[in-house]
Amino acid sequence: MKILIVDDELLAREELKYLLSKDKRLEIVGDVGSLDDALEIINKREVDLIFLDIQINNENGVEFAEQIKEKEMGVIFATAYDQYAVQAFSLNAIDYLLKPFSEERVLQSIDKAFKKINKKEKPSPFRKLTFWNEEKMVVVAPEEILYLTVEDRKVMIYTTKGILTDNGPLQSTIEKLDPNLFIRTHRSFVVNIEKIEEIIPWFNNTYILKIVGLKNVEIPVSRGYIQEFKKRIGLM
Structure with a gap:
């Protein structure tokens, strides 16, 4: 895998180069301190x-x-600023690393990158899903699903095509979903990571999530799921 490092801090570039050198699958094709230089290499x-x-x-x-989105290269944000995490994931970033870097987190990000590349090369088993809409079944793509919840013991799937339902417990529906795209935030809620628009701090170190296009919907991140959530979006 060919890697470009873009950071205006020389020490940060050197640290990343050192940590990445531990993985022999990687080739660093450049490290630059400006976006103009980055674009030239790209x-x-x-x-x-x-x-x-x-x-x-x-x-x-x-x-x-x-x-540079049309270039179809993977992006890992490596920064001291945590407030851009949601915006970064809306761009389909692979990961969001916070400075100071740790070897474990950097190599974890590389593993994510390889998984994403392999996923592009192989047909995904999650490309189309079918759920009920009253008396008919509707076919949806994973990216059309906004979030899922349980209401009156029924799984409700909120999508860009409307509200659909699924039979059985929530866990059975979760097993149909792409684990790289969806995350459970509460015993009754599952969210499409790419549809998160805002992360609002709440009581007892939990969060409330706002979803793209749904102004009046608030998704809880409960304490039992907070650590996994923070790992997935790069907040720890």
Whole structure:
């Protein structure tokens, strides 16, 4: 895997290079301190994965990631700023690393990157799902699902096509979903990670989630699921 490191701090680039050198599957094709230099390398070299800071010489790394989205390379944000995590995942970032880096987290991010690349190369078993809408079944793609919850002992699937239902317990429905795309936040809620728009701190170190396009919906992240949630979105 060919990697580009973009950070205006030399020490941060050197630290990442050192940690990444421990994985022999990786080739660092460049480390640069500006977005202009990054774009030059991207246009000239093959790049599979970019480690990208958020604030680079008064420029915004998230906006840069949006600009290069058509290049179809993986992006891992590596930054001291935790407030951009939701925006980063809306761009389908592979991971969100907070400084100071640890070897464990960096290598964990690389494993995520390889899994995502392998997933692109292999047909996904989760491409289409069928759920009930009253007396008919509706076919939906995973990315059309916003969240799931349990109401009156029935699994309710909220999608861009409307509200669908599934028979059986919530866990049975969860097993049909792509584990890389969905996360359980509460015993009665499952959320599409890419549809999270806001993360609001709540009581007892928990969170409330706001979903894209659903102004009046609040999804709880309960204490029993908080650690896994924070790991998945890069907050720890």
